[in-house]
Amino acid sequence: MPQHYPFSAVVGSDDMALALLLTTISPDIGGVLVRGEKGTAKSTIVRALTTVLPPIDVVAGDRFSSDPRESTTLSPDGPFASDAKTEARPVRLVELPVGVTEDRVLGSLHLERALSEGRAEYEPGLLARAHRGILYVDEVNLLHDHLVDLLLDAAAMGRSTVERDGVSVEHAARFVLVGTMNPEEGELRPQLLDRFGLTVEVAASRDPAVRVDVVRRRLAYDADPDGFAATYDDAERALTARIVKSQEIVGTVHLSEQALWKIAEVCAAFDVDGMRADIVTARTAVAHAAWHGRTEVTREDIRAAARLALPHRRRRNPFDAPGLDEDLLDQVLGDDELPPEPPPEGDDQGDDDPIPGDAPEQAPEDDTHSEPGQPEALDDGTSEAPCDSTATPDEVQDHPAPAPTGSEDTTQATVTAGDPYRTKVFTVRGTGTGAAGRRSRAITQFGHRVGTTRPDGSGGSIHLIETIRAAAPHQAIRGRTTGALRFRGDDLRVASHEGKEANLILFCVDASGSMAARTRMEQVKTAILSLLLDAYRRRDKVGLVTFRGGAAELALPPTHSVEIAARRLAELPAGGRTPLAEGLLEAARVLEVERVRDPRRRPLLVVLTDGRATAGADAVARSHQAARLLAAHNVGAVVIDCESGPMRLGLARTLAEHLLAEHVPVAEVSVSALTHTVHERVA
Structure with missing residues (x-):
């Protein structure tokens, strides 16, 4: 089997590579959304990422990748003894197809054992497999709404709860969510967009030299995948070692009060919604400092974090242009490096002490720049007077x-x-059978149950009662006297639901x-x-x-x-x-x-x-x-x-x-x- 294209061999996607590496250093950042035109190596670089990530330790035999260092594990296969065997394995990249069914994502009743042995046993889904790994969704903007809701719940809670088909299970589901999309195919729902910690815009380089290098490397890889990968072995090992070192020191990186105030000023200047932007920017700045071997967050770390964490949080509707005004960012950050944090002065420090960030040396900056929350340079083009749609x-x-x-x-x-x-x-008018959406009535895979049908290959949840009812009259003909019911393929019934279509x-x-x-x-x-x-x-x-x-x-x-x-x-x-x-x-x-x-x-x-x-x-x-x-x-x-x-x-x-x-x-x-x-x- 040919090797993946080497991560370090990808050309012209520096921002995307940096964003992916920062989320692996600090998974709490919340994942990466990659927006870009066709043919810009989005999928290639995501699939190559796992080859440079260090292996993780898991409890041997556990289907849910429990971390042996955790005192309590949220695994249906547990609890585990303190001296349980462990094993190291590579970080998994779990791909979530756009057309995947809900039971495949969450997991469901193990149908074969339920029908043959009469046992209700849970079969893990893709969220369980992605725990402590990477969950990759190509064309994430085309994902059905009900699957988006599942990802939102898992990303917010760090666990997946399954209550269906007689199964009640809860397991850990902490993963780095990576989505790629072509904006020409439509935008993401705002709720899912905000769940991505970082976003990157990628486009093919217009520099002929870069384009030639891309084509040359791709042709060499296609001709000899193993030989091409071997030429990047040293670069890949060095990259892995740097990731390991960054993961080790990220917890020791100091985020000073001055840096925290500067992050707040930046987020306020760009008028982002909520507080998630501030939190993600802070985490990303810390990870960026660790990536560069620093133990103190600097102005450059904050700038890099803001460029990745804020562009998608400035949009108010799908017609707003994505992106970030980097001139405004530089204006808010200022030209001077963050001052060192003053040493503590003891318990005699009173309430009248100056607030960090308002030090005298920053006064000239306040005189020459607009207020952080009201930047004069910010022009989002929304100053037109609204149209009166009810003109007389x-x-x-x-x-x-x-x-x-x-x-x-x-x-x-x-x-x-x-x-x-x-x-x-x-x-x-009428009732359709189209893709799930939010407009017209339709028979879909999700919604309120209105009956059952035989499966047509498009998926759907199994209606166990109707399946048993279809098989029951034929047991004598099939030679059953005692024991489990005997089923055939044409006994299977799936639930028919009425919902909305696009x-x-x-x-x-x-x-x-x-x-x-x-x-x-x-x-x-x-x-x-x-x-x-x-x-x-x-x-x-x-x-x-x-x-x-x-x-x-x-x-x-x-x-x-x-x-x-x-x-x-x-x-x-x-x-x-x-x-x-x-x-x-x-x-x-x-x-x-x-x-x-x-x-x-x-x-x-x-x-x-x-x-x-x-x-x-x-x-x-x-x-x-x-x-x-x-x-x-x-x-x-x-x-x-x-x-x-x-x-x-x-x-x-x-x-x-x-x-x-x-x-x-x-x-x-x-x-x-x-x-x-x-x-x-x-x-």
């Missing part, structure tokens, strides 16, 4: 729309969206001249941005079709990344005639392609238009024909009516009737606006 018709008339027919308007304008709001929930939300946006009025386009873009945020929270895929002038365009192929969709939306110009039929036909084409690619994911078409069709002969008739074509294919749809003003033609409502779609005025997309309208009508 009179307000819209300040920018009148062009007439439905006439000469083509060649004006092009780009309007920014306002702040997103909470939207009404739009769902697909959908494909395809936006079909009218960007013609009739929509180009500034107030109207701002209102439309704000509505789309709000719906994108809702799609992110419900784990949907999103796509964007626009139509203007004489044609329609697929501005964004369906993707999990609402971040990219928001960028495309911001760049969307408006002007020209309205090829409504072409827009609907392009949407139909995109949905047909996606139906072949992912037949279980049901689509929801969201059309944002005022309903005016002005491009080509018989534009209105062709648009209605295209709408009926989509309706004939049972495409769930919503028409968001963007028409405004005192004189309304009602064309979007007519389009919705042909499309068999829900009709919603754009002002009622917002939950608050819709509630206000309902209250007015009831009154």
Whole structure:
């Protein structure tokens, strides 16, 4: 079997390598999230990490990797004698596939022994195997929500509790969580994002010399894996020895009061949520000092820790750009090294002593820099006034729309969206069978139990009672007189659950001249941005079709990344005639392609238009024909009516009737606006 690619042979991923090494020196940091484009050696370097980690001691024969140095162990195989045999083994890298089932993660009833011997015995899952090791999730952003919840619980508690299938077990589950992801496929849930201690952005180098070195090494490895690995044996052993030394001294590294205050100032300056950022930054700074053989945390340690621990904690929503303003970081840290901690002066020290960090020598820094909690240099781009999504018709008339027919308007304008709001929930009719999500009703592997089915190869929890009930009538034919029941494969039954699924939300946006009025386009873009945020929270895929002038365009192929969709939306110009039929036909084409690619994911078409069709002969008739074509294919749809003003033609409502779609005025997309309208009508 070929060896793993050597850890020390990886080129151009210094920040990622450092973050991984720091978490192995101090596992309490909480793991690493690696974000980056395809082909940047994310998986390669994670799998290579275990080859340089020192082995760990475990209790011999224990399935849960208990540490023999612990006085009490949380292991179902225990308790163990004080003189129990021990053994050394390599640190495990346990990979968690995106499509893994819950019982494989947690562990469950040992089915074979339960059916053949009638004994309820627990079979450990992946969390048990990952204890004191590394739990690696590739494409962690595609992990189902219920599995994310399991990881959150285990990461927070350091243990896993299993209460299912007649099994009640609790075992230790302390591991370094490493996740890799491509941001183009969508973002992580904020709760899981915050559980990663450190985050790293990786990208392929634009330096030709570095790229040549990467290719040269990879080709050499592919040609002779063992020989290539042998050339890095000395570097790998030196790296292992450095990790061992760092692990030995990390507990002796001193974090002074001045360093602690500086960490607090940095976290306050970047306006991070909660206190986890301060704790993780402190732990990372200590580990960084140990990695460099220091016993005192320095300014450089704090800077390195902040670069890794803070970028993902500054984001307020998925549209915020990740990253850290390093100029602001340097400004808060200052140019001077941390002063040495003053020696204790005895018990006569009073309450009026100066606070560490406010020493006289730091006064010039306070005079030249902004306050730690209110940095003037921090500009997150959120100073725009919010858009009023419930603008009155009179307000819209300040920018009148062009007439439905006439000469083509060649004006092009780009309007920014306002702040997103909470939207009404739009769902697909009926019950689907798609991937677990948070939008439409579906038969899924998780949710409330509604029946049983025979297994179809997609997993699911076994329904033991129904399995026994299916086998019981056939015992005489199978020759059973006494003893255990005799089962066959077709007796097996799995539980059927009803929950929620994720959908494909395809936006079909009218960007013609009739929509180009500034107030109207701002209102439309704000509505789309709000719906994108809702799609992110419900784990949907999103796509964007626009139509203007004489044609329609697929501005964004369906993707999990609402971040990219928001960028495309911001760049969307408006002007020209309205090829409504072409827009609907392009949407139909995109949905047909996606139906072949992912037949279980049901689509929801969201059309944002005022309903005016002005491009080509018989534009209105062709648009209605295209709408009926989509309706004939049972495409769930919503028409968001963007028409405004005192004189309304009602064309979007007519389009919705042909499309068999829900009709919603754009002002009622917002939950608050819709509630206000309902209250007015009831009154």
